[in-house]
Amino acid sequence: MSATKEKEQQTDKPRRRSRAERSEETRQALFQAAAEMVGEYGYAEASISRITARAKVAQGTFYNYFDSRQDLFDQLLPALGEKMLAYIRSRMGEATGPEREERRIRAYFDFLRDYPEFYRILYEAETLAPKAHRQHIDAIAGGYARALSRSWERGEMPGYEKRELEVVAFMLLAARGYLSMRYGFSGDRPGAMPEWVIEAYMKFVRHGLYDAQAPGSKPT
Amino acid sequence: MSATKEKEQQTDKPRRRSRAERSEETRQALFQAAAEMVGEYGYAEASISRITARAKVAQGTFYNYFDSRQDLFDQLLPALGEKMLAYIRSRMGEATGPEREERRIRAYFDFLRDYPEFYRILYEAETLAPKAHRQHIDAIAGGYARALSRSWERGEMPGYEKRELEVVAFMLLAARGYLSMRYGFSGDRPGAMPEWVIEAYMKFVRHGLYDAQAPGSKPT
Structure with missing residues (x-):
């Protein structure tokens, strides 16, 4: 176990993720949700509301990451x-x-x-x-x-x-x-x-x- | 020149096409128009009105040949x-x-x-x-x-x-x-x-x- 991991466990407090890390995670979650929705329903039926619901983010958040x-x-x-x-x-x-x-x-x-x-x-x-x-x-x-x-x-x-x-x-x-x-x-x-x-x-x-x-x- | 063709020319009157022949011609004209429209605009934009206009038939006629x-x-x-x-x-x-x-x-x-x-x-x-x-x-x-x-x-x-x-x-x-x-x-x-x-x-x-x-x- 790495020193960092040990320290995390000792303090029982997860390391706080940076803003950039959280942003990238959201972006990846949207990609992943879009892939699943298009795979299942096709592009035509993969709406922004379906994608954001699957990714568990607010619908408006979508536009922080993609123009459309x-x-x-x-x-x-x-x-x-x-x-x-x-x-x-x-x-x-x-x-x-x-x-x-x-x-x-x-x-x-x-x-x-x-x-x-x-x-x-x-x-x-x-x-x-x-x-x-x-x-x-x-x-x-x-x-x-x-x-x-x-x-x-x-x-x-x-x-x-x-x-x-x-x-x-x-x-x-x-x-x-x-x-x-x-x-x-x-x-x-x-x-x-x-x-x-x-x-x-x-x-x-x-x-x-x-x-x-x-x-x-x-x-x- | 075949006897039939000669006769047509002599009387100077085109042979009257049968109803079945005219129907098949219309059908082929619709196919041809649809092929041109889809080739040019894609399926999504190839509407019945565009197809019938290109084939020079009334829009309602379409449904004599195709369900949709x-x-x-x-x-x-x-x-x-x-x-x-x-x-x-x-x-x-x-x-x-x-x-x-x-x-x-x-x-x-x-x-x-x-x-x-x-x-x-x-x-x-x-x-x-x-x-x-x-x-x-x-x-x-x-x-x-x-x-x-x-x-x-x-x-x-x-x-x-x-x-x-x-x-x-x-x-x-x-x-x-x-x-x-x-x-x-x-x-x-x-x-x-x-x-x-x-x-x-x-x-x-x-x-x-x-x-x-x-x-x-x-x-x-």
Whole structure:
């Protein structure tokens, strides 16, 4: 136990949080409530009154943090996207080549299971928060393309030119989106992805990406 | 010139269309107007009055054909999906293997260029006409999986088990959707897909799908 913690216990008085800390907590509570409401009811039904009620703050407090409901929605998906990237990064370890890709897709499906509201927030955003959707896709695809570039620089994808990696990143992002739509739900909630679907995905990725020959090398 | 056509010209009097034919023409005009309105303004702004004005029919006439605006929207995407499948089929010829896949993606991108409203109708449907979206995706993915099965039965994809072809169909559908989103627009309208993007796509598909080894065969 840390010295600070001990002192807190001895005096039996919680440390007073700073104004900035409390403000950030409220902001996070509003994000969390908005995510739950959009996940459950969609953007159209996620009103400010529902969001503030869920976050247990006064309705007027909302405007200390966001200009409007749309302003919150425009920040919601990019914020969740950051969380998703951190989640996936934490699962990558030192893996390289196709194993890295396998960890990535498994982590993505696990993220959906842990944050079931993410899927609806993402797909409704294309229509109802297009600015956020564009920002999210750019950030995620950019990160993916950079990760593939590091793999490419290790010589793991000899068949590709560097600028093609962005095309690959979009194809893989697209695939995981559609595969979760088709196979990742039991009822309305994300469930475990069937193992044979991951295997079929990995077959395509392994041969398509990592086994592709360098131009000029002998075809097999 | 056919005998009928000649007769029409001789009498200089157009053949009187049957009631059923006129009814079908009105129906098609409403579909066409709805497609244009949704493509331009989105489902939310595509009101019955806008649609009937564009189709040049009285507003009340609408209800002879559709129960509601939502009923029209629910039929719109599947109808366009049929049109898309016919368009792509007409371009396939006798091609087999990866060449068939290349024709398919080129035909898809050309369809988007010729029917620029399709993209918005499709992506907004996931949120605003979910029943139509589900029906469309099932129809398109089912058709794609059957086409891949015929290819598989010709022995073109020795590395795959039959049930994995549906996973592949979803991956390829997803890829063309995301690639059109990223590379297929100049400004707001679909434009020509850059040639190098199609080449990168085909590299992935050729190696991932057609060059994949049968289980048990020697790795290269």
